[in-house]
Amino acid sequence: MDKNFLNDFPILRSKMNRHQIAYLDNGATTQKPESVVRSICGYYGGCNANPHRGVYELSVRATKIYEDARRKVAKFINARPKEIIFTKNATESLNLVAYSYGLNNLRGGDEILITIAEHHSNLVPWQRVAQATGTKLNYIYLNADGNLSQADIDKKLSNRTKILAVTQISNVLGLVNDVKKLAAQAHEVGAVVVVDGAQSVPHIPVDVQNLDADFLAFSGHKMLSPMGIGILYGKRKILEEMPPFLSGGDMIEYVEEQATTYAELPQKFEAGTQNVGGAAGLSAAIDYLQGVGFDNIERIENDLTTYTISELKKLPYVELYGCDAPNKVGIVTFNIKDVHPHDVATILDAEGVAIRAGHHCAQPLMKFLGQNATCRASFYFYNTRRDVERLIEAVQKVRGIMHIA
Numbered sequence: 001m002d003k004n005f006l007n008d009f010p011i012l013r014s015k016m017n018r019h020q021i022a023y024l025d026n027g028a029t030t031q032k033p034e035s036v037v038r039s040i041c042g043y044y045g046g047c048n049a050n051p052h053r054g055v056y057e058l059s060v061r062a063t064k065i066y067e068d069a070r071r072k073v074a075k076f077i078n079a080r081p082k083e084i085i086f087t088k089n090a091t092e093s094l095n096l097v098a099y100s101y102g103l104n105n106l107r108g109g110d111e112i113l114i115t116i117a118e119h120h121s122n123l124v125p126w127q128r129v130a131q132a133t134g135t136k137l138n139y140i141y142l143n144a145d146g147n148l149s150q151a152d153i154d155k156k157l158s159n160r161t162k163i164l165a166v167t168q169i170s171n172v173l174g175l176v177n178d179v180k181k182l183a184a185q186a187h188e189v190g191a192v193v194v195v196d197g198a199q200s201v202p203h204i205p206v207d208v209q210n211l212d213a214d215f216l217a218f219s220g221h222k223m224l225s226p227m228g229i230g231i232l233y234g235k236r237k238i239l240e241e242m243p244p245f246l247s248g249g250d251m252i253e254y255v256e257e258q259a260t261t262y263a264e265l266p267q268k269f270e271a272g273t274q275n276v277g278g279a280a281g282l283s284a285a286i287d288y289l290q291g292v293g294f295d296n297i298e299r300i301e302n303d304l305t306t307y308t309i310s311e312l313k314k315l316p317y318v319e320l321y322g323c324d325a326p327n328k329v330g331i332v333t334f335n336i337k338d339v340h341p342h343d344v345a346t347i348l349d350a351e352g353v354a355i356r357a358g359h360h361c362a363q364p365l366m367k368f369l370g371q372n373a374t375c376r377a378s379f380y381f382y383n384t385r386r387d388v389e390r391l392i393e394a395v396q397k398v399r400g401i402m403h404i405a
């Protein structure tokens, strides 16, 4: 019998349009347990000061909270603390790699390889870097089941490929890419591997050594933490050779009128006052996730995903995307024939069911799927089969409300 997680997440006991909320938009952001909220309040209530700068006790406490969080994140993904850079979110982490590594290491004739299933955060920065450096941006397309085409990978990965940037789990299809295998293949041709872990780190165990990823980007808010704290992991040797991305206070060693030397890792990439409250929340979130355990997280999400797909498949007017592949985690994407996804989401909202509708920041993927928009239900371990039943009951009302026979 699973723990009743609702006891730890007061917001999940609250109402939306007079119904208890069925929160199925975890791909966008997750809810926060009381322990995370307490840790943020605890920081601001008892330890708030600018870290790294003051010699007084409060500042030392803030520094400890911040650096303890870094150590915890490092252990969580099997990295070293110096290889963990705190950012604002996964988007900033990916921009950091694109601008600091990409801009400085690419030249005409080189290629960047990404997949058509990337979130705009792992696509637009590469487009801009490709334009600025005169390099080519190549795409890996998908098979009919939604998985990456191995034939396309074999065709497009060559010694011209200098960067392979790939999501570990697609935020639209929920399909898990075999990043370890991709990284091995990319390293054989000398490419650097950038992994977008925004949808994977919160849901499956991720070990950067095992994957042999050169970079991994993810966001705290998709894994129970507050918004405003993100993480970039990078291999130490590569990070050491990269120039700073943002510059200003805290990232320097010595500043003269015309030149500056930079701080060591990770401070070189952490300019300005950092989000210590966010780091405190992230620390508590990792403790909470480890208490639940990834075995349980995966088991619960698999059950909810399979149950949702089997129930939606019973409805002849529902079209599902990427739902026939086994390597799927916690995300179900669908459309109801003849109804715009925004109308679907609005009708579900009236029933207290929160889903996402739109292009999910993946317009090239939408175009590839032949859709302008879709509906997406995305789960976390605190969801229940009752949430799924509420989703299905609401979906069954949609066509009637829209007066479609």
Ligand SMILES: Cc1ncc(COP(=O)(O)O)c(C=O)c1O
Pocket (backbone or CB within 6 Å): 027, 028, 089, 090, 091, 092, 119, 121, 122, 167, 169, 170, 171, 196, 198, 199, 219
């Ligand atoms: C796969 C993927 N990458 C990157 C991001 C960007 O995350 P953030 O908005 O937290 O920077 C998202 C957010 O939905 C995502 O799903």
